[in-house]
Amino acid sequence: MLNADDLVWTDTPRDGDPSQFDALYQEFFPRIYQLAYRFVGHAGEAEEHAQDIFIRFLQKRSTFRGKSSIFTWLYRLAVNHLTNVKRRNLIQEVPEQVTQDLRSTTPQPALQLALEKAIRDLPDGYRNVFVLHDRQGLNHEEIADILAISVGTSKSQLCRARMALRSKLQPYLTEARP
């Protein structure tokens, strides 16, 4: 059984090998999809981003030199991609499809919509740390590695992100207080 690093180190001549592709898919694609979903909040959109990220990963994997863990490297690739996507769609509101999904699948659609929008509207630095920490469950050391920032910066970005969200979601939070 190959481990994740072995899979990545395998060189390009086996690019066309279906079993190699399958192994990389099994190991990495679900994680990329999960992360993309936590950034965009919609399965279809997350799948599209995950495809782009995974293909970029396949193309670039021979440049991985093992200085960090493969998952750190992969997350960095994913966060950069998702940040660029967000910049390109800067004026875009929460997509209609996301709105419909939230309305049909969550018990508090208005709150979830407001939350998704507020997260999307955060500055990149705040948003990346917030999603990686509070949605993806990574710790500050891992986030610092992925985003190439210090642990202290990661903590302060998270705190500011929470305060920014608090300010935007004040009516819902006030209602939720005991």
Place this chain on the structure above:
Amino acid sequence: MNDTDLQMISDWVDGTLPSDQRQAVDQHISQNTEWAEIAHDMRQLKRWSSCEVPALPAGAKHRLTEQWAKRRRYRFAQRAGAVLAAASLLLFWIWPKPVENLSLDPVLAQVSQAQQAYAEAVANLESLALTKLDHLPAEVATTYRDNLVIINQAIAQCEQVSRLNPSESGAYWAMARAYQAKIDLLEQVLRS
């Protein structure tokens, strides 16, 4: 309340404060409404934000495989185009230098032998690949055939240049690249 206080509350929510600081924050929260509200709101935001990720949409792997195959074909066409462009540039650069008193020295004889060996090796590979192409989806087969035509043109141009100016080492280099591109393509067809 200053940034340091907010940072302490945020760390308290995550449970990453050292015990002495945690006790201090506990005390503030129990005595100060503003601290209590911020701590509550940060906790609530964290709870709301942790979302269940739905399963991958059906057919995700199939769609990914198609995308990957499409990108690889595109990349290969780009490379083949680059080889052709390099060969054309070389031809333009060298043309029409007359060659006089051409004689095959030992190095050229070796090149000729290598070319012959390549031709024999690739003939078998090519015949297998062409058979395989008939069994591939029409769109895929067409892309491969188009790429093969481009590479064959590049090889022909390189061979022409090396015949016109046998002492031009760049022509052999470009020819070797074109040969390799053809072998790569044929192997790719056989693996498809």
